[in-house]
Amino acid sequence: MSKEWPIWEVFIRSKNGLDHRHVGSLHATDSTMALENARDVYTRRQEGVSIWVVESINIAASNPDNSDALFDPAIDKAYRHPTFYKMPKEVKHI
Amino acid sequence: MKDIEMDQLFQDRIDRGEVIEPRDWMPEKYRKTHIRQISQHAHSEIVGMLPEGNWITRAPTLRRKVALLAKVQDEAGHGLYLYSAAETLGISRDELFHQLHTGKAKYSSIFNYPTLSWADMGAIGWLVDGAAIINQVMLTRTSYGPYARAMVKICKEESFHQRQGFEIMMILCNGTEVQKQMAQDAFNRWWWPSLMMFGPPDAESTHTEQSMKWKIKLKTNDELRQQMVDITVEQAKVLGLTVPDPDLKWNEERGHYDFGKIDWDEFWQVVKGYGPCNKERINARNKAWDEGAWVREAAIVYADKQAAAKDLSIAV
Ligand SMILES: [Fe+2]
Ligand SMILES: [Fe+2]
Numbered sequence: 001m002s003k004e005w006p007i008w009e010v011f012i013r014s015k016n017g018l019d020h021r022h023v024g025s026l027h028a029t030d031s032t033m034a035l036e037n038a039r040d041v042y043t044r045r046q047e048g049v050s051i052w053v054v055e056s057i058n059i060a061a062s063n064p065d066n067s068d069a070l071f072d073p074a075i076d077k078a079y080r081h082p083t084f085y086k087m088p089k090e091v092k093h094i
Numbered sequence: 095m096k097d098i099e100m101d102q103l104f105q106d107r108i109d110r111g112e113v114i115e116p117r118d119w120m121p122e123k124y125r126k127t128h129i130r131q132i133s134q135h136a137h138s139e140i141v142g143m144l145p146e147g148n149w150i151t152r153a154p155t156l157r158r159k160v161a162l163l164a165k166v167q168d169e170a171g172h173g174l175y176l177y178s179a180a181e182t183l184g185i186s187r188d189e190l191f192h193q194l195h196t197g198k199a200k201y202s203s204i205f206n207y208p209t210l211s212w213a214d215m216g217a218i219g220w221l222v223d224g225a226a227i228i229n230q231v232m233l234t235r236t237s238y239g240p241y242a243r244a245m246v247k248i249c250k251e252e253s254f255h256q257r258q259g260f261e262i263m264m265i266l267c268n269g270t271e272v273q274k275q276m277a278q279d280a281f282n283r284w285w286w287p288s289l290m291m292f293g294p295p296d297a298e299s300t301h302t303e304q305s306m307k308w309k310i311k312l313k314t315n316d317e318l319r320q321q322m323v324d325i326t327v328e329q330a331k332v333l334g335l336t337v338p339d340p341d342l343k344w345n346e347e348r349g350h351y352d353f354g355k356i357d358w359d360e361f362w363q364v365v366k367g368y369g370p371c372n373k374e375r376i377n378a379r380n381k382a383w384d385e386g387a388w389v390r391e392a393a394i395v396y397a398d399k400q401a402a403a404k405d406l407s408i409a410v
Pocket of ligand 1: 139168169
């Protein structure tokens with residue numbers, strides 16, 4: 001029998017107050033083992049205070065070929081940014 | 095779009111300094127070259143544990159033992175970061191191991207040399223990790239995202255490896271005459287193989303040009319090697335060790351050290367499998383893989399059973 005252990009993506013919160021961030025992946029048979037392995041592989045020097053693991057096949061990803069259609073519409077919407085609106089100099093705290 | 099146009103668009107992205115991510119389009123050769131280079135690098139980390147693992151139980155003090163243990167554990171981690179980077183290119187972990195175990199894939203030939211004395215732990219940390227750092231610092235800016243990110247993590251961890259090695263050398267060099275000789279002997283044996291780690295001279299290196307174009311490499315083998323010589327010769331002076339090279343000489347004009355001819359015949363012999371420990375290393379990896387088979391299988395069966403039991407309890 002040669003069945004490969006599934007791949008898990010590992011996310012680590014480096015300290016409270018920060019988001020979990022993707023750090024890499026590893027192989028494990030279940031979530032318990034994935035967490036244990038993530039501890040050993042990715043936090044040998046106090047890199048984290050919290051770990052998330054997600055089996056890779058459960059992640060849906062956008063296709064880079066569609067990036068134009070997905071992300072370009074935001075390019076010409078300068079009015080979504082505060083700098084689009086000119087304020088008189090004497091107006092403070094806005 | 096034609097392949098040639100796609101290739102050009104891809105090259106433009108690289109020239110603009112863009113980073114390539116796993117799901118981006120890439121030329122097949124870029125993918126293959128990366129799989130080869132990243133997996134070779136991963137295998138080197140894994141096989142690299144063997145020569146040092148050999149001394150863990152015989153470390154002279156507890157302090158040395160925990161340091162060496164932590165270093166070797168880091169190398170396992172480095173191998174795992176790199177395997178996972180290689181897998182993003184669509185090759186499986188089992189296939190990568192298969193290539194290592196059958197000798198199809200290469201690893202750094204430095205690990206085919208034996209570790210004969212405790213001083214070798216010093217020489218390896220100082221020289222071999224030192225050479226690896228020079229190469230890896232360059233690779234943190236490589237064009238393939240997952241590889242570059244793995245390199246950043248690895249570089250953060252390497253510095254301790256080199257320092258613990260240098261410290262071992264320093265203590266031996268300040269010890270008894272016999273200890274000093276031990277250090278010099280280790281230095282003599284590891285110096286040339288360390289310089290070979292950067293690969294064949296530029297004139298004979300088949301991959302260099304394409305690799306530079308794709309920013310898989312940002313400096314040539316000879317440039318990196320020169321960097322290693324210039325840095326290390328000064329460090330050897332601090333230790334009071336003699337560089338085993340009668341032709342070594344500071345070149346005022348170049349602003350670099352000139353050094354003697356490297357025995358490339360020896361290098362190719364070791365690469366082709368005839369180094370002192372090639373067989374031993376591959377056998378050790380195969381043994382670990384074969385003897386671990388039942389663990390890998392049992393873990394899957396256990397996980398399946400747990401999942402089935404959970405499904406059942408939900409159904410009830
Ligand atoms: Fe390493
Ligand atoms: Fe290292």
